[in-house]
Structures are given as structure tokens and as C-alpha cells.
Amino acid sequence: MLPIPNLDDRMFEQMVMEARKSIPKLFPEWTDENAHDPGITLLELMSWVTEMQQYYLNRVTERSERKFLKLLGIRPQDAVSAACEVTFTGNEGQLVLPKGTPLLAMDLRFETQSTVQLVPATLEKVLVRTETAAANYTSNNQAKIAFYAFGAEARKGAHLYLGFDRALPVDTEISIYFNLFDRYPVKVNPLLDKTDPLVSSAKVAWSFAGAGKEEQTESWLPIETHSDTTVHLSQSGELKFSITSDMKPMSLYPADDRSRYWICCTLEEDGYELAPKIEKITLNTVRAVEQETLSEVRAFNSTGEPNQRYELISHLAYTGLHTVQVLDEQGRWRDWHVVASLKACGPDDLCCELQQDSVRRVTRLRFGDGEHGSIPPQGAKRVRFIAYTADFDYGRWVGNSKGLPGQTFEISRGRAFKPSSMLLQVGYRPRGEDSFVWDDWTAVDDFDNSKSTDRHYVYDAAAGTIRFGNNEAGLVPRKSGEPNIRFLALQAGGGVRGNVKDGLVTGFGFAAAPGMSVTNPFAARGGREAETLAQAKLRVQRELAAPTRAVTAEDYEAIAKAAPGLRVARVKAIPLYKPGMRDFPRVTAPAQMTVVVVPYSESDKPRAGKGFLQTIKQHLDRHRLLTTELHVIPAAYIKITVHAVVVMEPKYKNEQRRIVLELKRLLAPMDHGQGEEGWRFGRTVYKGDIYGVISRIKGVVYVQDIWLDAEGTGFHKDGAGDIHIPPYALVYSGDHEVETISLTDL
Structure with missing residues (x-):
């Protein structure tokens, strides 16, 4: 650990002496340096103030720095989990993998972020057709070598064809992931809010090869698109769609060796700023995040009507243990019993029925009708379904409260939990009742703003503990002789270890079907450790400057x-x-x-x-x-063409190409001819600029003559031959004409 520097390293006398030594240099007319002089009194006063500032500055602790950051609205960020796309292959039939399906990358656990429907098809061919050419990019797709989805120009009417070995199932949600080439000099700005709408400048339409009206001829029928996070192939993302009728096999050049089942993406409106370049197209792909869900909560609204039914698709809900909670009329959570059948329940029994669909991996919950089982009260999010792993059945209990202020409980036991995933409850047994009722408690960074009635606790990730208040800042949990503090939701994960290389997510955390395999075509990314105090201070400087x-x-x-x-x-x-x-x-x-x-x-x-x-x-x-x-x-663009006659040294007479390259570098909207970005907006093209660039080239003796031509709108040429462009315009190079003359030929 680096030593903390001593900031209070100058004494009062030393400061006064240094100030008096600088008087002759700064103010030579100041000759009276005796103690009675008012200027000396001011120097001593300023030295005393400086010494006090150094003293207090030297006493700023890490806790104080965190308080200062809090005043600025900044807190150190928590660890972030890495994410990647995983692709499943080898499944013989249709299979539903619910959200939260566990996967393994050596000793790291990943979980799928959404439910995916796997179909037993293979992407065999990838074709691109434009007005002038047709190409087979299947090998590029397999080797992750980027290719243009609609050609380098991305003109209207271009097609991207995907050929499968068998027909895709009808009325089934199918997922295809498109990974676009992204290694450009200018990076994509991150999305601060996922609800921010990204509008594409181009438009694509999807169709599939099906039977015509007479069911004898092929016809391209529209695909029903459910979601498109690629935004018309403007970025990497997922296309979810379904086929509305049976597909029909057909052969397409240049993959006409046999008939296949095709879907087609047609560029209906061009306008891409950057023609989409695809690195990989994968079927049966879903996003996975490096984390382990120990317990999760799903909330539902209650209508207050009999026989209310709810369903959810989640791996943990299907395979884990369950608890059901309902918020009563007094605003307290009560655990309801999960039974096999509601017929054995009375009208006042707090019970519900649980059923599971092994095909769709759906978990269904049903409540009573007031005769067989009680009815949950009406209200928003009054019903909770809690699912947790069998290993966490004991670990979810934090302990029992002693009723003392400032209680601390250890929870980590060597694991890093996500603070944002925590949902903690504290229970108590009301007088005259046998069962516990539960209240939700909220995690806070500290108790500075907590009142005596606030149900707050502080999670210390470094120490792996949670701490409660003292009845002045934060409420003290009620005393209990048995465990009454528990987690309803908790996840572990995060950090740079999750940034695994491609091809490492290959294991299953569940009983996979025979022959099925999984892999991540690209490396996981985005995993970060929890932000340190020093990193948070640097971040606040950047944010305050923005x-x-x-x-x-x-x-x-x-x-x-x-x-x-x-x-x-x-x-x-x-x-x-x-x-x-x-x-x-x-x-x-x-x-x-x-x-x-x-x-x-x-x-x-x-x-x-x-x-x-x-x-x-x-x-x-x-x-x-x-x-x-x-x-x-x-931006508007003005085309500048340079005509020049240049006198060269004899051995450099044939250097026209080098002169043209330097002119193109100068007259470029995104080059390094002027500064770091290119030609400045609205800057006049002076002939002197051209003279200067050519004269600096090795072998040039002098420039004999130059004249400029321009094409575009909004510019004008003055009597000296300079081109004046509007303030919203940039320039680009035309076909420059450079004539070189040897010095010996003059």
C-alpha cells in the first residue's frame, strides 16, 4: 500500500520567511520589512490561514472523501458483470431454455438473460445479391471474416439470403443474432438509457420462401417480426420473428447445388452512414451474463377476483424451491402455503396451487376462490413469487435480531454479491399470532439521511457485512429469538474475470439434451471491478467538465x-x-x-x-x-480540383503521385491535413494553402502555377482564385491534375 503523503509539511515561521524572501524580487519598492509594517502583518495573517488549511487538508480521511463525493451526487460504482452471446447447436427437436439457464466457462457461471426457443435447423448458406453481383459468404460467416450485408455501397434493392437445411417451424418465435463489425476509428457512443430510441437511416424488410397462392410456385412472403434490436441492421443485435406458413425449398444461385429453405432481408430504403458489415450470423443465440442468481422475486398485480392465475418462465422458478408472499390490508407481507391442490384448503387458508409445464418450462400459480383458499387483496404488485436454489435454502437466512443498535451481520462468506440485486426482509410475530409477518428493508450507502423510522441497512461489500441503524439514524430490527432476517433476492457475480475469451462458455449447469452443445462465438466483454475511491474522483472530474x-x-x-x-x-x-x-x-x-x-x-x-x-x-x-x-x-461538400505546374529536381521529376496524395490529405473532410479532424467547416480554400503543401514535398524546387476549380452549391470564387465556402460546408478532393517539369528542362 502506498504511503499517505504528509500535506502539513511547512510551519508558520517557514511560510513567513519564504514570503519575506520573495519581496525584493516581486516588489523592489517595498523596503520596510519590519514587524510594524502593515504589509508584514498581512503576510503573517496569510501564512497563518495557509497553515490552518494545510492542517485540515492533511486530516481528510477516506470517509471524508466519500462524503465529499456524495455531496456532488457521486458514489463509487459497483462491480459489473461481463456479457456475451452464446449459441446452442445439436438439439434434435424444439426446446425452450428459460431465462436464467445456467452455463459454465471453466469455474465461472453464466446465465441467459432471456428465454430462447431452440429450433432444430442449421444455417448452411449466406448469400449477398446486389444489382451487379452475387456472392456466397458462407465461409466468411463460419470463419468470422467480415463481409458487407448489402455490398460496399448498400444500394436500395440489395438482398441478404440465409439458407437453412430444414424448414423453420411455423408460429414459433425464432431468434437470429447478427454480430456486426465494430472496430472502426470512431467508436459508437454508449447508450445512457436503453429506452433512448435509435432511428435508422435505412429500412429493411424480411421475407421467407413459401408456397404461392396455388401452393405450387415459390413466393416470397412477409415474415412476422416480433423485435429487432439490430435497428434495421444498423448495429449488432437480435432479430426475433416467426414464420406464418410452411416454407418451400428452392435453389438460389450461387448456392444452387441443392434446394434449401430461405429467408431474405431486402434493403428497401438506403441511407446507411456506414454500410453494415457482418462478422457472424447465428441461429439459436441468446445473451448470457456472468452471474449466479441465488434467489429471485417476481411481483404480480392482484385484481382481488377469485381464481387468479399467474405464470412465469424462469429456470430458477422451474428448478428451485419456492415461497409465495401476499401483501395484506395492513401493508405487511405474509407467506402463503404452496399446496398440490386447493380443494383441501378452507376459505380462510392462506394457500395457493403450483403447477409446472415440462415442455414450455412454465411455472403457473393459482389462488383460491374464497371457498377453497383465500383471495389476495386487490392492488399493484401485491403478490410475490420467490424462487431460490436448494443450496441457498439455509444461506438466505441472515440471522436473528438482538434488538440492539448498530447490529452487524456477516453475509458474504468469501463471495461478492451485487448490491443492486438485494431484497432484504425483517420479520416479527404480531401479538396473538403464530406466524411471522415481514417488512421490506432498503439498502443505503450510509445513514446520514435516515430517520429513526426508516427501514434502512448498509451493505459493506469489502467487509462482506450488512449493518443496521440505531433508532436515531435508521430503525433497529425487532428482537427475535429465532431467525427473522432473510434475503428474498440475491445475485453473485461481477468483475474482470468474467471477460472470458471466445469459445470458453461450453459447459451446462443443467441436464442438457444428448448431443446439444453451446459456445460463445465472441469474447465476453463489459466486466469491471468495483470502482475504487481514486477512480471515482477521476470520474467526477470528467463528469463535472462535461x-x-x-x-x-x-x-x-x-x-x-x-x-x-x-x-x-x-x-x-x-x-x-x-x-x-x-x-x-x-x-x-x-x-x-x-x-x-x-x-x-x-x-x-x-x-x-x-x-x-x-x-x-x-x-x-x-x-x-x-x-x-x-x-x-x-454537412454540404464542395469538390476542389487543383491544377498545378511544379518545377522539380531532376531525380524527382516523376513524383506527381506523391503530390496528389498530399493534396488529397489536405483537402479531406476527415483527414489530418488540418489539425486532427480534417478541413475546418467554412474555411476558405486559399491558393496559399496549396502552395505551402506542395512546396514542403521533398524534391520540389518551386510551384510555377496553380489554379483551383470547385463544384457544389453555395461557394464563390474571388478575383485571386481562392474558393470561399459556406459555414456549413467541407471540401473533398477531385481529380487533381499536376504537371511536373524538371529543373534541367527549363
Whole structure:
């Protein structure tokens, strides 16, 4: 452990002496340095204040630093679990794997994040057809070598075909995962809120090869799409769909060796900023997270009617032990008995019936009708279904309260739990009753804001303990002679160990069907350890520096460049400008802000589509002032062509190609010719810029002549031959013409 530095390392006399020594250098006219001089008195006062500040600063402890962070609304982040996509193969028939199905990567446990329906089909062929070519990318897909889904240009009418060895089942939810190439110089901004809508600039439609109306000819029929997290193949994600009728085999060139069952993705509207490039397409794929659920809770609304029924699909609900709770009229939770049949229950018996479907892996819960079993009271989330592992049946009990202030209980026993997954209850036996009633308690970072009646507790992840209040800051749990503190929900996991390499998630934490296998085609990612105090202090510096309100042009540019889910390469905010204005900046428009955006693209002229512009505008609307009218537009491009006559040294006479490359590097919207981003928005193209670039090339003696041509809208050429472009425009290179003359030929 590094030693803590001593900040209080200068005494009062030393500070006064250092200040007096600096007087002749800073203020030579100050000659009276005796004690009676008022300036010396001020120096001594400032030295005393500095000494006091150093003393108190030296006494700042880690606890104090955490309090300071809390005042800023910052707390160290908890550990985060790694996630990856896992693919199942080898299943002979249809199989439902419920949410929370356990998988193994050596000694690490992963759990699926959603329910997946496995189908006994194999993706055999992947074809891409454009207007000019047709290609078979099956080997690319198997080797995870990226290929363009609709060709490099991604033009309207291109097709992506997926061929299967057998027909996909009808009226069954099928899952296909698309992993897109993502290693570009400009990273995708993370989604801060998963509800943020990402709008695609292109549109695709899915269909399948089925029987025609006469059931004799092939016909492409629309697929019923349930969800599409790829957003029209704009990002990696999952497509969930179902086939509405029987598929019909057919052969497609260039995979016409035999008939297969095909689905097709057609690009109906082009406009991708970056043509989608696929690394892997997998069937029967679901997302898995490195964690172990020891106990989970599912809440339901109660209608107050007889014979209420509920169902849920979860691995732990199907395989684990169960407890059912209902919130009574007094606002207390009571455990209800789970029975095999409600017929044996009386009208006042707190019991319910549990049934399980072994095919769909569904767990069903049924309550009584007031004659056979009591009816839960009406209300939102008044019914709870708790499922936990058999090994956790004993471990879920924390202990019994002694009724003393500041009680501490050990819970970790060497394991790291997720604080966000915790749901703790404390029970007591009301007077005159034989059974416990339970109250929910809430986890807090500390008891600073806790009142004497608040049911709060503090979880210390480092020590592996939970601590209760003292009846002044936080309520003390009621005394009990038997265990009355328990967990209803608890998960373990998180950390960098979960970032396993591809192909390591291969084990099952359940009895898998014979011949079935699982693997993760790509490495798990996202796992992080709990944030340290030093890391939290660095994060707060970054967050405080980041703008949260769009007031100045710099604010608009910073916020737009961080638009979630997009690759934003460049942004230019133009205050007091409205699209279509003339004579700007001589004429301005009050309360107007125009933001010009450039997406990352492999094109010479990156152009933002309508979805890209809409996403950024929605993001900026949350931060702009109410009185500001906002416009988000794509950048305009002016094509610049250079014609030059250059005198070279004899041995460099044939260096035209190098000169052209330097000109293209200079006149590029996303290159390093000007600064780190490219040509500045609205910057005039001066002939002097061209002279300077060419003159710096090795072997150039001098530039004999230069003239510039431009193509586009909004520019004008002055008498000196310079090109003036509008403030929302960038330049790109045309076909430059460079004539080189040897010095000896003059």
C-alpha cells in the first residue's frame, strides 16, 4: 500500500520567511520589512490561514472523501458483470431454455438473460445479391471474416439470403443474432438509457420462401417480426420473428447445388452512414451474463377476483424451491402455503396451487376462490413469487435480531454479491399470532439521511457485512429469538474475470439434451471491478467538465458528439444561423442554432441520413434552452480540383503521385491535413494553402502555377482564385491534375 503523503509539511515561521524572501524580487519598492509594517502583518495573517488549511487538508480521511463525493451526487460504482452471446447447436427437436439457464466457462457461471426457443435447423448458406453481383459468404460467416450485408455501397434493392437445411417451424418465435463489425476509428457512443430510441437511416424488410397462392410456385412472403434490436441492421443485435406458413425449398444461385429453405432481408430504403458489415450470423443465440442468481422475486398485480392465475418462465422458478408472499390490508407481507391442490384448503387458508409445464418450462400459480383458499387483496404488485436454489435454502437466512443498535451481520462468506440485486426482509410475530409477518428493508450507502423510522441497512461489500441503524439514524430490527432476517433476492457475480475469451462458455449447469452443445462465438466483454475511491474522483472530474446544458456553441458540439448509439465524427454549431439564409454572417437570425453533423463513414463524402439527424436532434432537444430554435443538418461538400505546374529536381521529376496524395490529405473532410479532424467547416480554400503543401514535398524546387476549380452549391470564387465556402460546408478532393517539369528542362 502506498504511503499517505504528509500535506502539513511547512510551519508558520517557514511560510513567513519564504514570503519575506520573495519581496525584493516581486516588489523592489517595498523596503520596510519590519514587524510594524502593515504589509508584514498581512503576510503573517496569510501564512497563518495557509497553515490552518494545510492542517485540515492533511486530516481528510477516506470517509471524508466519500462524503465529499456524495455531496456532488457521486458514489463509487459497483462491480459489473461481463456479457456475451452464446449459441446452442445439436438439439434434435424444439426446446425452450428459460431465462436464467445456467452455463459454465471453466469455474465461472453464466446465465441467459432471456428465454430462447431452440429450433432444430442449421444455417448452411449466406448469400449477398446486389444489382451487379452475387456472392456466397458462407465461409466468411463460419470463419468470422467480415463481409458487407448489402455490398460496399448498400444500394436500395440489395438482398441478404440465409439458407437453412430444414424448414423453420411455423408460429414459433425464432431468434437470429447478427454480430456486426465494430472496430472502426470512431467508436459508437454508449447508450445512457436503453429506452433512448435509435432511428435508422435505412429500412429493411424480411421475407421467407413459401408456397404461392396455388401452393405450387415459390413466393416470397412477409415474415412476422416480433423485435429487432439490430435497428434495421444498423448495429449488432437480435432479430426475433416467426414464420406464418410452411416454407418451400428452392435453389438460389450461387448456392444452387441443392434446394434449401430461405429467408431474405431486402434493403428497401438506403441511407446507411456506414454500410453494415457482418462478422457472424447465428441461429439459436441468446445473451448470457456472468452471474449466479441465488434467489429471485417476481411481483404480480392482484385484481382481488377469485381464481387468479399467474405464470412465469424462469429456470430458477422451474428448478428451485419456492415461497409465495401476499401483501395484506395492513401493508405487511405474509407467506402463503404452496399446496398440490386447493380443494383441501378452507376459505380462510392462506394457500395457493403450483403447477409446472415440462415442455414450455412454465411455472403457473393459482389462488383460491374464497371457498377453497383465500383471495389476495386487490392492488399493484401485491403478490410475490420467490424462487431460490436448494443450496441457498439455509444461506438466505441472515440471522436473528438482538434488538440492539448498530447490529452487524456477516453475509458474504468469501463471495461478492451485487448490491443492486438485494431484497432484504425483517420479520416479527404480531401479538396473538403464530406466524411471522415481514417488512421490506432498503439498502443505503450510509445513514446520514435516515430517520429513526426508516427501514434502512448498509451493505459493506469489502467487509462482506450488512449493518443496521440505531433508532436515531435508521430503525433497529425487532428482537427475535429465532431467525427473522432473510434475503428474498440475491445475485453473485461481477468483475474482470468474467471477460472470458471466445469459445470458453461450453459447459451446462443443467441436464442438457444428448448431443446439444453451446459456445460463445465472441469474447465476453463489459466486466469491471468495483470502482475504487481514486477512480471515482477521476470520474467526477470528467463528469463535472462535461456540459449538461446546451448554451454556447461549444456546448452544442460536445453534446451532439456524445449522442448515444451513434458514430459522430465531426460537429459544427453555427449560432444565429438558419438553414437557407443568405448573406450570413452579415445577416443573422436571433434565437437560432444550426448544428452541422458528419457521421463516421468510409466514403469520401460522409453524409448523415434522416435517422442519424433525428437521433441527434432528439438528444439535443433535451439539453437546449426553451427559447432556442434548433436545426440539425448534414454537412454540404464542395469538390476542389487543383491544377498545378511544379518545377522539380531532376531525380524527382516523376513524383506527381506523391503530390496528389498530399493534396488529397489536405483537402479531406476527415483527414489530418488540418489539425486532427480534417478541413475546418467554412474555411476558405486559399491558393496559399496549396502552395505551402506542395512546396514542403521533398524534391520540389518551386510551384510555377496553380489554379483551383470547385463544384457544389453555395461557394464563390474571388478575383485571386481562392474558393470561399459556406459555414456549413467541407471540401473533398477531385481529380487533381499536376504537371511536373524538371529543373534541367527549363
